[in-house]
Amino acid sequence: MKTSNPVLARLGQAAERERSAGYAPAGPYGQPGIPQQYPSQAGYPAAPPTVAPMTVDDVVVKTVALLGILGITAAAAWVLVPDPLVGAAWIGAAVVGLALGMIISYSRMANPALVIAYAVVEGVFVGMVSKAFETLYDGIVLQAAVASFGIFFLMAMLYRAKVLRATPAFVKGMIAVMAGLFAVMLINFVLAIFGVNTGLRDGSPLAIGFSLVCIVVASLSFVLSFKEIEDGVRMGLPQRYSWVAAFGILVSLVWLYIEILRLLSYFQGDD
Numbered sequence: 437m438k439t440s441n442p443v444l445a446r447l448g449q450a451a452e453r454e455r456s457a458g459y460a461p462a463g464p465y466g467q468p469g470i471p472q473q474y475p476s477q478a479g480y481p482a483a484p485p486t487v488a489p490m491t492v493d494d495v496v497v498k499t500v501a502l503l504g505i506l507g508i509t510a511a512a513a514w515v516l517v518p519d520p521l522v523g524a525a526w527i528g529a530a531v532v533g534l535a536l537g538m539i540i541s542y543s544r545m546a547n548p549a550l551v552i553a554y555a556v557v558e559g560v561f562v563g564m565v566s567k568a569f570e571t572l573y574d575g576i577v578l579q580a581a582v583a584s585f586g587i588f589f590l591m592a593m594l595y596r597a598k599v600l601r602a603t604p605a606f607v608k609g610m611i612a613v614m615a616g617l618f619a620v621m622l623i624n625f626v627l628a629i630f631g632v633n634t635g636l637r638d639g640s641p642l643a644i645g646f647s648l649v650c651i652v653v654a655s656l657s658f659v660l661s662f663k664e665i666e667d668g669v670r671m672g673l674p675q676r677y678s679w680v681a682a683f684g685i686l687v688s689l690v691w692l693y694i695e696i697l698r699l700l701s702y703f704q705g706d707d
Contacts, residue, residue, distance in 0.1 A: 489673065490673045490674065490681070491669060492665060495665050495685075498679050499685050499686065502682050503686065503689070505552060505556060506555045506562060509556050509559025509563065510560070510563030513563030514564075514567045523564075525560060526564035529557050529558070529561035532557045536554040537554060537687060540680070540683055546674075546676050546680045548676060548679045551679045551680070551683045554686075555686060558686070562690060569697050573701055573704045576701060580697040581693065587655050591656075591658040591659065595662045607663070610656060610659075610660055614653060614657065617650060617653060639701070639702040650691070651692065651696060654692040657688045657691075661688060664681055
């Protein structure tokens with residue numbers, strides 16, 4: 437079945453240009469192409485050299501590597517950035533991370549250097565946010581981290597058991613909802629800079645409800661990532677595209693962690 441994700445579709449088009457002559461383009465519905473046959477001197481078809489295709493193991497290794505980079509960078513930023521500069525580093529990393537994320541998401545080429553740079557910048561962002569929240573609410577960072585990884589593994593098990601599936605309607609709906617939430621959060625951020633309180637991030641019942649919605653959507657976004665990995669493996673994307681798949685998981689994990697951190701803080705605000 438052909439992927440309904442526009443970004444992955446563009447990656448598939450770019451990957452076709454990278455395949456060696458011995459690797460046929462993917463079929464009309466995304467199934468792997470049939471390797472071309474080249475006669476050998478013995479009269480039997482010989483397999484020509486091909487670009488190594490992406491596997492699930494590749495994505496797992498890259499995801500662990502990116503999480504390690506993010507964790508080390510977050511710890512370093514926590515220790516090295518002075519308290520008076522936490523806010524500036526927080527906002528600066530958020531802006532740079534957003535820019536890098538947009539470039540990676542809509543680029544036609546998988547660029548490991550950009551993905552690693554994103555993990556570094558997000559590490560600074562996560563480190564600064566975590567430091568600010570931990571200063572106010574002792575132990576909240578560990579709680580949010582455990583909850584985030586717990587939800588991730590739960591979603592992976594549900595997807596593996598086929599309880600959750602990324603149908604075309606689900607994918608389209610999730611993309612629309614995520615785009616809407618992104619627009620709302622961006623507008624709220626800009627208004628907050630000018631001192632306008634929309635009630636979405638102040639611990640009110642509206643803020644709690646909004647965070648719960650974001651947590652649910654962030655959790656379901658893992659289903660999109662798992663589907664993209666399946667499609668990428670089936671389409672025969674080159675191995676280095678596993679960095680893009682790992683990037684998708686990292687984005688969802690960071691978003692989920694931040695939203696859980698916010699939600700937990702609302703219930704500890706009166707301590």
